[in-house]
Amino acid sequence: MTIWILLETGLREIAAHKFRSVLSMLGIVLGVASLIATMSLTNGIERGTRAFMQQIGGLELVQVIPKEVSADKIDLANLSPGRTLLDAYALRESSPLITHISPELNQGAAISSGPLTERMQVTGAWPDHFVVARHEIAYGRFLSQLDVDRSARTVVIGVEVARRLWPAVQEKDVVGRIMTINDTPFKVVGILTRYEREEDKRMRSIVENRRESRGPSVQRASAAGRWDPFRRKNESIIIPLTTLFYEYKSGTLPEDSIDSVRLDNLQLRVGNLEYFQPALEQVRSTLNNTHRGIDDFDLQTREEWFDRMAASISATRMSGGLIAGISLIVGGIGITNIMLASITERVREIGIRMAVGARGRDIFFQILIESVSVALIGGVIGIAAGFGLINLLIVVAPGENVPFMSIDSVIISVIFAFVAGVVSGIYPALKASQLDPINALRYE
Amino acid sequence: MALVLLENVVKAYKIGDQVIRALDGINLRIDEGEFVAITGPSGSGKSTLMHLLGCLDTPTSGRMELFGRDLSSARGDTLAGVRNREIGFVFQSFNLLPKLDVVRNIELPLLYSGVPPAERRERAIEVAKSVGLGERLKNRPPQLSGGQCQRVAIARALVNRPKVVFGDEPTGNLDSHTGELVLEMFRSLSREGRTVILVTHDPDVAAVTNRVIEIKDGKVRREYAP
Numbered sequence: 001m002t003i004w005i006l007l008e009t010g011l012r013e014i015a016a017h018k019f020r021s022v023l024s025m026l027g028i029v030l031g032v033a034s035l036i037a038t039m040s041l042t043n044g045i046e047r048g049t050r051a052f053m054q055q056i057g058g059l060e061l062v063q064v065i066p067k068e069v070s071a072d073k074i075d076l077a078n079l080s081p082g083r084t085l086l087d088a089y090a091l092r093e094s095s096p097l098i099t100h101i102s103p104e105l106n107q108g109a110a111i112s113s114g115p116l117t118e119r120m121q122v123t124g125a126w127p128d129h130f131v132v133a134r135h136e137i138a139y140g141r142f143l144s145q146l147d148v149d150r151s152a153r154t155v156v157i158g159v160e161v162a163r164r165l166w167p168a169v170q171e172k173d174v175v176g177r178i179m180t181i182n183d184t185p186f187k188v189v190g191i192l193t194r195y196e197r198e199e200d201k202r203m204r205s206i207v208e209n210r211r212e213s214r215g216p217s218v219q220r221a222s223a224a225g226r227w228d229p230f231r232r233k234n235e236s237i238i239i240p241l242t243t244l245f246y247e248y249k250s251g252t253l254p255e256d257s258i259d260s261v262r263l264d265n266l267q268l269r270v271g272n273l274e275y276f277q278p279a280l281e282q283v284r285s286t287l288n289n290t291h292r293g294i295d296d297f298d299l300q301t302r303e304e305w306f307d308r309m310a311a312s313i314s315a316t317r318m319s320g321g322l323i324a325g326i327s328l329i330v331g332g333i334g335i336t337n338i339m340l341a342s343i344t345e346r347v348r349e350i351g352i353r354m355a356v357g358a359r360g361r362d363i364f365f366q367i368l369i370e371s372v373s374v375a376l377i378g379g380v381i382g383i384a385a386g387f388g389l390i391n392l393l394i395v396v397a398p399g400e401n402v403p404f405m406s407i408d409s410v411i412i413s414v415i416f417a418f419v420a421g422v423v424s425g426i427y428p429a430l431k432a433s434q435l436d437p438i439n440a441l442r443y444e
Numbered sequence: 445m446a447l448v449l450l451e452n453v454v455k456a457y458k459i460g461d462q463v464i465r466a467l468d469g470i471n472l473r474i475d476e477g478e479f480v481a482i483t484g485p486s487g488s489g490k491s492t493l494m495h496l497l498g499c500l501d502t503p504t505s506g507r508m509e510l511f512g513r514d515l516s517s518a519r520g521d522t523l524a525g526v527r528n529r530e531i532g533f534v535f536q537s538f539n540l541l542p543k544l545d546v547v548r549n550i551e552l553p554l555l556y557s558g559v560p561p562a563e564r565r566e567r568a569i570e571v572a573k574s575v576g577l578g579e580r581l582k583n584r585p586p587q588l589s590g591g592q593c594q595r596v597a598i599a600r601a602l603v604n605r606p607k608v609v610f611g612d613e614p615t616g617n618l619d620s621h622t623g624e625l626v627l628e629m630f631r632s633l634s635r636e637g638r639t640v641i642l643v644t645h646d647p648d649v650a651a652v653t654n655r656v657i658e659i660k661d662g663k664v665r666r667e668y669a670p
Contacts, residue, residue: 357528357556
């Protein structure tokens with residue numbers, strides 16, 4: 001007896017008792033649907049978080065942060081110059097595993113486009129900063145090494161700065177305009193792209209479409225009052241490090257006394273994550289030299305953050321999986337129950353089949369395939385239901401982490417349904433196959 | 445050639461502490477091509493005998509040889525194979541599957557002997573026509589009369605070309621006229637050279653055969669030709 005005949009027999013039996021079959025499938029349908037839904041949700045969260053991480057610097061980012069010197073060496077603490085521009089030059093020379101080095105100076109300043117003035121933070125940086133901070137240019141260009149070498153009065157601004165200083169001007173037309181920082185004129189050479197979350201991007205496109213149909217309006221779409229992780233990035237004002245030092249700090253060009261330029265921030269980018277730890281070692285040994293052996297710095301990585309994120313995602317996945325697992329077990333028990341009832345009802349049929357030559361294993365596989373078919377059909381319906389559910393979720397509650405159904409989750413669901421079908425069918429199938437043909441034939 | 449050979453066959457059941465010998469030392473030989481009736485009052489052991497001959501059961505002791513094979517202590521799968529290929533059953537209560545149509549009911553034994561679908565169907569239809577069910581192929585048993593059901597059962601018994609056809613009270617559920625027709629079918633099967641064994645308590649049924657074996661208290665009481 002081939003599998004096709006068994007399958008056909010099983011499907012006929014399912015079709016002959018539609019309501020009963022649907023009832024027995026229900027548990028599997030719910031189990032698979034919740035499995036699909038949780039997996040899609042966690043997929044969405046994972047993808048959203050990853051994208052966010054990428055935008056704010058990724059795993060490759062390492063930050064050099066100051067550290068309290070331990071009490072027994074406190075007398076020696078003054079020997080170390082702290083984080084200075086010397087560190088940056090030293091790293092550039094002697095840490096080949098570090099591909100980008102971004103020393104930064106910050107300065108609060110009054111910035112103005114003429115009629116409008118704001119008080120904002122200005123960052124002095126090297127061109128490497130754009131790579132390390134993962135900036136993307138929308139219009140114009142980044143700062144170049146030439147800007148830094150010549151202490152040029154050039155500035156790259158975030159899109160939010162452009163909007164505040166020139167509310168009526170198109171962003172691309174801001175390039176080339178002059179703004180002042182503490183009354184010193186600077187030429188805007190580049191505008192950064194708008195950094196935003198997926199959810200804000202969608203919202204904005206909806207509002208913009210609406211605005212087009214209603215004519216121009218000054219009103220902007222903004223997620224008012226909500227925490228925006230990209231707010232600071234959109235408010236960037238970046239000028240060459242040398243210019244900032246020259247104009248606002250001491251008036252001496254950094255090259256004259258680079259170990260006297262105390263940095264506000266020092267960020268690095270590791271070129272290859274395969275060599276992450278060796279890269280950190282290189283940084284440590286270099287900085288030990290420049291800091292004269294004083295342990296007054298620490299390297300902060302995103303690894304811990306990533307680990308925490310991964311842990312929370314796997315926790316979500318676990319709890320969802322647990323719910324799905326329980327529903328699948330309940331669903332499996334439902335199938336077992338109904339299969340047992342069904343074989344009690346079909347004792348005579350089994351007797352007849354045995355009388356005309358069905359062996360125990362023919363009956364066994366007939367019942368098993370029937371229960372597997374029920375479970376698989378339930379699984380397919382469950383996948384469809386889960387798919388519908390997540391699409392409903394997307395429409396009803398659009399979030400930044402759009403859930404998406406991966407092919408993995410479909411395969412896992414089918415496997416789970418199959419296993420549930422097999423496990424729940426084994427006992428009834430065994431019971432049916434062990435019936436005595438004589439008694440089965442006599443059964444009324 | 446001996447189709448059935450029983451030597452001192454005992455079948456005992458244990459009910460509580462009591463051992464009941466349903467068959468108590470049966471010796472029997474049935475040759476190929478015979479038309480035999482096994483009769484006896486209820487409780488005589490004739491049903492138990494039929495279960496043994498029909499390979500639905502094995503004896504407690506003694507030697508049972510069917511179709512030249514010693515099946516005294518055969519296992520379930522072996523018996524299933526013999527039932528499938530060598531034996532055709534016709535039951536008193538037809539024992540058809542109500543959810544399957546006539547053709548599917550008839551081809552059931554072929555399902556379990558691995559005959560490919562096209563041939564299965566062809567053979568089932570051929571046999572159905574030979575028992576006069578050519579017009580009823582798509583009907584299901586509940587839509588058929590008792591006589592038609594029994595003809596489906598006979599067709600099912602014949603479809604795998606068995607060596608022997610068993611009838612277990614084949615006319616028990618039929619009116620006398622249809623019963624006659626069914627008996628006539630058995631008679632013609634016998635005339636075609638097939639071995640037919642009828643189990644019955646009805647002397648009129650036994651009378652159509654060539655040899656009557658009367659069972660009483662688990663033993664062969666007498667044999668005669670009607």
